[in-house]
Amino acid sequence: MTRLRIAILIVLFVTPFAFLMGAGGYHLWTTGWVVWTWWPMVLCITLAYFLAWRWTRRSPLPSTDDQPGYWTDRDKAAWAKVTEKAKSFEAITTKQLEDPKHYSDLALDLAKQVAELYNPGAADPFDHLTLPEVLACIELASADLDELVQKYVPGSHMLRIRDLKRARKAVEYYKAGQNLYWAGAAIVDPIQTALRFLASKAALGTLLDKLQSNVILWFHTAFIHRLGRYLIELNSGRLKVGVKRYRELLAVHQPPPLDDPNERPPVSTAQIGDVTILAAANTSTGPKAITVGILGSVKAGKSSLVNALLGRAAATVDRLPVTAGVRCDYTLPGGQPVSILDTSGYGQDGPTDEDFAAAVEASHDADLILLVTQATVPGRQPDVDLLDRLRAWVAEKPHLKMPPVIVVVSHIDLLSPKAEWTPPYDWKTGTRPKELNIRECVSVVKEQVGDRATDIVPVCGREGEQFGIVEGLIPAVVSHLDHARGAAVLKAFEMEAGAGKYEKLGEQVIAGGKQVLNVLRDVFKGK
Ligand SMILES: Nc1nc2c(ncn2[C@@H]2O[C@H](COP(=O)(O)OP(=O)(O)O)[C@@H](O)[C@H]2O)c(=O)[nH]1
Ligand SMILES: [Mg+2]
Structure with missing residues (x-):
């Protein structure tokens, strides 16, 4: 028309x-x-x-x-x-x-x-x-x-x-x-x-x-x-793992669906050494566990904190520092599984120390860091050095992200007045002498660590006298989970992209070799 x-x-x-x-x-x-x-x-x-x-x-x-x-x-x-x-x-x-x-x-x-x-x-x-x-x-x-x-x-x-x-x-x-x-x-x-x-x-x-x-x-x-x-x-570099694995890795690092307390997996299983637990975490079907690294100097109260988080004696609280890392599985409110890595800690000598090097190494594995420091110890140079070393390591790897760092100020029960311990303490706004001193201590720590810390939480981890863990630390950890999952997924991509490279090359060489053999066989048969 x-x-x-x-x-x-x-x-x-x-x-x-x-x-x-x-x-x-x-x-x-x-x-x-x-x-x-x-x-x-x-x-x-x-x-x-x-x-x-x-x-x-x-x-x-x-x-x-x-x-x-x-x-x-x-x-x-x-x-x-x-x-x-x-x-x-x-x-x-x-x-x-x-x-x-x-x-x-x-x-x-x-x-x-x-x-x-x-x-x-x-x-x-x-x-x-x-x-x-x-x-x-x-x-x-x-x-x-x-x-x-x-x-x-x-x-x-x-x-x-x-x-x-x-x-x-x-x-x-x-x-x-x-x-x-x-x-x-x-x-x-x-x-x-x-x-x-x-x-x-x-x-x-x-x-x-x-x-x-x-x-x-x-x-x-x-x-x-x-x-x-x-x-x-x-x-x-995250597509090095291929489309299928890319989707899988992202899926296992998603936040868990809002959980029903009745359907939560058993709260925790503890084991010494991290190899077996890691393997178990990898094969589980739910969201992947993020690693929470517990770092700090010897006797800072790290193992006590782990036990307080788990609600039982999983880590050894001892006068002698434990040398091996201890991993415990734990599920946070909301359903996020975490793998808590307790470390032996370093002395106050700092960077030259062998234990310090081990702590730096452990910090590379952590997706979220709880840096435990005693309220009653004035100097925090090794803690600051540790965070700086970690920062420098991350800075060299622009495809990774600095994990969130929560500085846990322990031993607040020993702040003045020492004899008084009647929690709960409203340390943010309260006016009791203990509350004022906790607040003062937190602000001193804040000044010492500066922007290296994402959050600062005062706690008492002493057995039977715990305070600040359920009401302060756990909510703080939960609030930084997205950040931690981000750090975790980037690390997972890095690990897999590096690990798969040579394996794949081997597979391809074998497949290519087979092809050559087939061709040769056909040539000889033909003759
Ligand atoms: N008063 C007090 N003692 C604590 C606190 N946390 C830990 N401790 C004690 O400090 C000592 C060392 O604790 P531990 O957890 O083994 O420290 P770690 O070396 O960092 O693992 C133990 O005797 C604990 O009972 C706390 O918040 N207040
Ligand atoms: Mg310990």
Whole structure:
């Protein structure tokens, strides 16, 4: 059908209505009713305009700019570039949307920008990437986009590129037809038509245009966000583990579903040495346990704290420092399993000490650190040194994140007045002498450790006299769990990416060797 014929059909179809409107308007005019009908009509249009404005203000489509909690500072800097790119497109035409080159150009540019941030100054920032990693990035981004579109764009499973082009044409026809209608109506009744034309353009016209461009822009933004997200995962090395393992690792590091106390696993099982327990934690189906490292100098009260957390004597509280690390399994309120790693501790000599080196080593394994320090000991240099050593270690590995550090100030029962011990103490706002002294002690510790500590919690871990653990320390640990899980998942990716490398290479060599043997056999058979 030609354009002319479509126009003729539209004119023929519209003429009776236009005539009725014109005749009706004329009738209202001559009888004087127009005065009474005028205001309700204006009201209707105003209301429609107001509602159109309100309903299109907030898009029903979900925002796609959520970022994972485990991202490092470097990942966040890259994400800023991605969101900036997404925002740079204020409007997208359907022509751009159907043009594959637009996407490939955009993807390449984004890939370059992100890669340059991870490899500053490199001649070719893509050089170090492996093919499976790049494919994993494409696969993950595509799968995400597919899910989004299937979920939020109705009928998208039947939408072909051809349809997009047709839709654009249809919109053009519709607009042409609409203009024709207005032109026709204007001849019959110029004033009314002009008024209605303005109202309809203002309200419905913008409403439809806005809805349409909303969906298009949303898709375009989602494309940039999703691609950007997996480009970040790619460049940070987390896609080395492959798509399947990537999804699995993220899944086991999710927070547990809000738990039912009746269904919680048995509270704890203790074992000396960490090898067997680690293996058990890996095979369990629920969320993966995070490691809580208990660090501090000898006799700071670490083992007492572990026992207080577990509610029983799992760790050895002794006058002689225990040399081996002790791991205990424990479930926090909310269901997060943790593996508590008690360490033997270091002397007050600090950095040269062999025990200190062991503590630094243990701190590398921790996803959350409880650094225990005695309220009654004035110096805390070794504790500060330990945290600085850990910081330096993390700084060398920009794909890892510093774990949250909770400084636990123990032995607060020995603060003055020594003889008095009548917990609970409201140390944050209370005015009793003990409360004032605990507050003072916490502020001194805060000054000593500075921003190395995420939190400072005063406790008494002495058997039978415990205070500050259930009411202070456990809630503090729970509040830093997201951060700890972030540190844990980054470490898990690092471990697996490193571990799988040579195994995989071996598999491939064996597979390749078999292939060569098969070919040789065929050659000999053929002869
Ligand atoms: N008064 C008091 N004594 C404590 C406290 N915490 C631990 N202790 C005692 O300090 C000693 C050393 O404790 P321990 O937990 O073995 O320290 P660790 O070397 O850090 O594991 C033990 O005799 C504990 O009973 C506390 O908060 N107050
Ligand atoms: Mg101990």
